[in-house]
Amino acid sequence: MYRNFFRSNKRSCLLLLVTVAVLLAATGCSVTLISAYDEQIDHSATTLQKEMDTFLTSIETAPDSVSGSYEHNRGFYSGYGVELRGLLVRAQSHDKNELSTKQIELMADNLEELRKSHASGPLTPEAVGVYRNLFNQGWGAILKLELAKKRVL
């Protein structure tokens, strides 16, 4: 029924579409479907990526030592969690930023999984390499999306 309507009224529909486009263009409107780029989120994500990489690399080189143990590194997990929640609050403050917000929530879950892993026993150097790759890839995804939001004005 609708297909016949549009076929028989193709010219009217096109006219309506073009009229809307002209009105939008006339008011200087552009369409925004996703939030604007946030330099602070860019910098924070970059910093958090480096902090996690540094932490995992330090664990990798001393897995069975005191310095590599979970007990010795409890503070890292709580501090990193605070920084992540700060980033989440900032991302949530933007309209149309649900995708980035969800990515940061997933990163918070990854931190908790890493914490549980570490609390359950020493992390072998081989395992640390895989954790590091995944965390770096996650941060890479977050940064890729944030940088893509830079618009050419």
Added chain:
Amino acid sequence: MGLKISELVTPMLAAGKDSLAADWPKAKDYANQEFKKLAQSLVDIAKLVAEGKVNSQQAKSLLQIHKNTTQQVLLTVQGLGIIAVENAINAALKSVRDAVNRAAGVAIL
């Protein structure tokens, strides 16, 4: 002014199509590259488990982290797609402004 619909629709469609053609390959290339990395990570996790380099909690956590990372990548692909659509719509709107101004012989929009 004598502006015809085809003088607006045609450049709109062309501008939108060109914009999408430029943006979509970037999302596709990114997705391909990242999926390869994720596949390798899954192989690495299986190897860790097989060689006893992780305990059961660590194996479970690694798989959850892998799942979350896959979702993070997919969200970026989704975002790149949305940005591509936004760019295409705005390119089409710009072509309307340009077409109207050309027909009028002066920048009225």
